[in-house]
Amino acid sequence: MAKRDFYETLGVGKGADEADLKRAYRKLAMQYHPDRNPGDSAAEARFKEVNEAYEILKDPQKRAAYDQFGPQAFEQGMGGRGGAAGGFDFTSFADVFDDLFGDFVGGGGGRRRGSSPRGNDLRYNLTISLEEAFSGKKAQVRVPTSVACDACDGSGSEGSAEPAACPTCRGAGRVRAQQGFFTVERGCPTCQGSGRVVTNPCRTCSGSGVVHKEKTLAINVPPGVEDGTRIRLSGEGEAGLRGGQPGDLYIFVTVAPHRLFRREGHNIFCRVPIPMTTAALGGDVEVPTIEGKRVRLAIPGGTQTGKQIRLRSKGMTELHGQARGDMFVEIIVETPVNLTKRQQELLREFDGAGEKSNNHHPESDGFFAKVRELWDDLTD
Helix, strand or coil, rough: CCCCHHHHHHCCCCCCCCCHHHHHHHHHHHHCCCCCCCCCCHHHHHHHHHHHHHHHHHHHHHHHHHHHHHHHHHHCCCCCCCCCCCCCCCCCCHHHHHHHCCCCCCCCCCCCCCCCCCCCCCCEEEEHHHHHHCCCEEEEEEEEEEEEEECCCCCCHHCCCCCEEECCCCCCEEEEEECCCCCCCCEECCCCCCCCEEECCCCCCCCCCCEEEEEEEEEEEEECCCCCEEEEEEECCCCCHHCCCCEEEEEEEEEECCEECCCCCCCEEEEEEEHHHHHHHCEEEECCCCCCCCCCCCCCHHHHHCCEEEEEEEECEEECCCCCCEEEEEEEEEEECCCCCHHHHHHHHHHHHHHCCCCCCHHHHHHHHHHHHHHHHHCC
């Protein structure tokens, strides 16, 4: 039985270019694939015809031979995908799906068939002080990594020769195995999914295309960075095997605890102890700020422990902005210790002088008044 014309099989003219052929093949392969037409022998036969036609016409040399001699040029085992006897090694439905949608899905979750493995991402932990987080920091870090081999320009082959097609997967980067009714597809173990193998390995990198070394990188930590911030340096990870794309380097920033300041977002909190006399009579105290300066703070008379005084725009720098948060000074009234006899006498005189007034200790007077009310309610 004479074979059907390959151009007619694909529904294209003899002047069709590569894009026209591929477009026609995709459409017909999706329509007649056995996975979509289980038990349909006619669809299976049509799918074989489509595959055979496309395998011949997509190759310029085979197409030229077909145009000159017709299908007779590929008889006696010369045709077919890989010359398989008695039929074709069916392209899996996953292959067709990848051909159709591979450019739109999985754009970062894997790599395309036949590409070299991408390099690993690296992580570097960088600890900075709160002052450096406020003003920003430029640092140099030394990162142990893999870089492209200079001897073979990252190809893995001696003399930078091009790797050959993998004999196991025939350059596809994937192999298939039949398990019952299912076809399982995996990355090729021989070429690790790249579709290529090195036949003459480079003596410097043993064919991997990468060598291990330490490299120094300049890190720019922006002002206002927070604890746990991740900075990505694209392409600064490990080099990919045999010319594959490099991975990325991620800098994980840790802001060390400060001995004076506590940060909450863009605001800073600082606990400042003051003498009891200053709290009672009022006065001035100097407090530090995150930029290394000092600010004189007015303490009003009668200040209690826990009172917060706000200093506007004295907090942290906002990330990627010019504004600053606020600084909150929390007052801690300090009780004196190690008093001299004279100091004790003066405090007793002060305490005795206030017995006739209830206005010197408003918080304690109010507290004990509530206690008395509670006891009265319980005894009623």
